Amino acid sequence: MCLAICRNRVFISQNHCILNYQLDGKFISRVGVPGDGELEFKDPWGITIDKSNGDVYICDVSNNRIQILSENLHYKSQYGKDILTEPVDILPTRDNIFILDGSYSCLHIFNKDLVLQKNIIYRGEGQQVIYPWFFFQFALIIF
Template identity: 55%
Template structure:
């Protein structure tokens, strides 16, 4: 049985309907309100969750114990409706509704803010899902209301984009 603030694993398989998850994880005892993006730090096993309506990211250890949260403090780096998460080397990248990507160290220290509102290169209108491609070091960003995917280089600078003619409000990559 799971204790408060612990991680509970539930295994269930339904091969015919494919409705039931093969594996699911629940965090008990921590008030997550509108959890969106989830990512796991492969070096530590820590679980990072974008807690959208609480305007923060919460970090849990591999046993489900909350370690810390960040982003809900006033000042630079204050989050507004975090959505997508991706771990890119030693950085945690977070998309947020106020049209930017936050670049944090995995320990919760703000490094930089990437992008601004708009329709140009490195400009976003409701960035959502993020994916880091370890094979080439590129970051893929769903720029939802601009109906495209922007790709950033290893250095997190603009590289290219695609989808403007055939994507409608992409949510995740």
């Protein structure tokens, strides 16, 4: 289970669904069922909000993709099915989208047009970051 907070709203990923609450705890909405189609999830994990437009990015771990929803949790798009193997965390910035792939312990860097720019591999001799879950949440606390 992960959560993201933006614009007085809380988004939680858990049990094949995304929950949306107001900061005061009032329930707003829920989307998602088990599966591999639009608004269907298999192990939704990392979740974050693009502060520039309110889009909700969800790491759909066992479907090997990222689903993008509007801030009202309407389906917008998805990507990564042919590139990602176990996306566990995501961080959109002004210029790039960083995705942590837990299976390969790899950081993928995409531009805003979702074109892969670079892969940084962590697993290997002398680079022992294995299964780096929650990397971006900790990075945001540090920076």
